[in-house]
Amino acid sequence: MNDYAVQLLTRMLEIYSPAGKEEEISNFLANEMERLGFNVRKDHVRNVIGEVGNGKPTLLLCGHMDTILGRIPVRMENGKLYGRGAVDAKAPLAAMIVASSMLAKKLSNRILMAGVVEEEGSSKGIKQLMKDGVTSDYAIFGEPSGTDKITIGYKGSLLLKITCETQTGHSAAPWLYENAIERAFDLWKEIKEIHLEKEKQDSHFYSINSALIRMTGGKVTSKVPSKCDMHIDLRVPPQFTSQEVYSEVASKIDRYQSVNPEVSVALKIRDRTEPFEVDPQSPLVRAFSWSVRKVRHTSAMLLRKTGTGDMNLFGRALNIPSITYGPGDSHLDHTLNENVDIQDYLDSIQVYREAIRRLIKLDENNR
Numbered sequence: 001m002n003d004y005a006v007q008l009l010t011r012m013l014e015i016y017s018p019a020g021k022e023e024e025i026s027n028f029l030a031n032e033m034e035r036l037g038f039n040v041r042k043d044h045v046r047n048v049i050g051e052v053g054n055g056k057p058t059l060l061l062c063g064h065m066d067t068i069l070g071r072i073p074v075r076m077e078n079g080k081l082y083g084r085g086a087v088d089a090k091a092p093l094a095a096m097i098v099a100s101s102m103l104a105k106k107l108s109n110r111i112l113m114a115g116v117v118e119e120e121g122s123s124k125g126i127k128q129l130m131k132d133g134v135t136s137d138y139a140i141f142g143e144p145s146g147t148d149k150i151t152i153g154y155k156g157s158l159l160l161k162i163t164c165e166t167q168t169g170h171s172a173a174p175w176l177y178e179n180a181i182e183r184a185f186d187l188w189k190e191i192k193e194i195h196l197e198k199e200k201q202d203s204h205f206y207s208i209n210s211a212l213i214r215m216t217g218g219k220v221t222s223k224v225p226s227k228c229d230m231h232i233d234l235r236v237p238p239q240f241t242s243q244e245v246y247s248e249v250a251s252k253i254d255r256y257q258s259v260n261p262e263v264s265v266a267l268k269i270r271d272r273t274e275p276f277e278v279d280p281q282s283p284l285v286r287a288f289s290w291s292v293r294k295v296r297h298t299s300a301m302l303l304r305k306t307g308t309g310d311m312n313l314f315g316r317a318l319n320i321p322s323i324t325y326g327p328g329d330s331h332l333d334h335t336l337n338e339n340v341d342i343q344d345y346l347d348s349i350q351v352y353r354e355a356i357r358r359l360i361k362l363d364e365n366n367r
């Protein structure tokens with residue numbers, strides 16, 4: 001099985017599959033999963049869904065087939081396999097496929113093994129699964145947490161565009177006019193200081209973080225800028241909804257407007273993702289912790305990450321226990337040095353397998 005697992009991952013890395021160009025890897029995985037005994041179907045965005053077993057509980061295992069742009073020659077060096085997607089997230093996806101196929105014959109429940117498209121960007125793949133009414137009792141997302149770690153939370157995000165406009169005139173007499181760029185920056189400094197009561201200021205995970213990610217304004221020489229656009233990325237901890245944070249920004253802007261009537265401010269939401277955190281006492285987290293101890297002889301570390309993932313969308317919408325787990329060091333995500341340690345990869349297959357077995361037992365006892 002180990003040889004096959006390494007071969008599968010190597011072939012997946014050899015198929016270059018940046019977001020939007022998943023056709024080849026999607027066909028490859030559909031064939032491969034059929035050979036491994038899954039009932040395979042594809043939906044119209046080219047997600048591949050393999051099914052084995054039936055009965056409760058249904059587990060969704062989900063990993064993305066796409067990578068960011070940029071080829072990396074596939075090679076094995078000192079027990080590490082290099083290639084674009086080695087970490088993010090083909091090793092986790094391959095490991096989940098191998099683990100669930102090993103369980104296939106002895107299953108008393110149903111596993112849905114999904115390879116999805118376009119996680120790097122629009123999350124089109126996971127959104128399609130949700131549109132098609134795919135449901136499960138538990139969900140496991142394959143992303144690099146490290147073989148000994150389990151990701152149990154992601155923050156949400158709120159992307160805002162704020163436009164400040166002022167009356168303007170010749171820049172030879174700047175004292176006469178309001179500079180929209182300067183005023184926008186003043187407003188940004190106030191937004192940056194937004195904090196709510198339930199926040200924990202000493203924690204990056206449980207506090208609101210904000211970043212000014214783009215600022216544009218000013219058109220011609222000899223004119224004080226009359227318009228400035230700011231793009232702001234606010235990260236939302238799980239004790240809030242993105243709406244609560246939005247309302248706070250909106251009332252900050254209202255207050256700013258009332259003291260600065262010479263500046264007009266417009267606020268728009270460009271995108272939002274709700275935060276997600278699973279109860280550490282959930283059978284899903286307990287099963288994975290147990291399995292890490294069994295396979296790796298160490299206590300699993302529970303991670304709460306400040307980014308977002310497909311887990312936010314699916315776990316939140318279905319309100320089911322969800323975690324993110326997979327081999328690989330996420331610091332290597334999107335770098336030219338993407339590689340996965342083969343032993344970590346092989347061990348993660350055992351972790352998935354033992355965890356799923358354990359989860360089915362714990363779930364039975366809970367019913």
Ligand SMILES: [Zn+2]
Nearest residue numbers: 088089119143
């Ligand atoms: Zn990823």
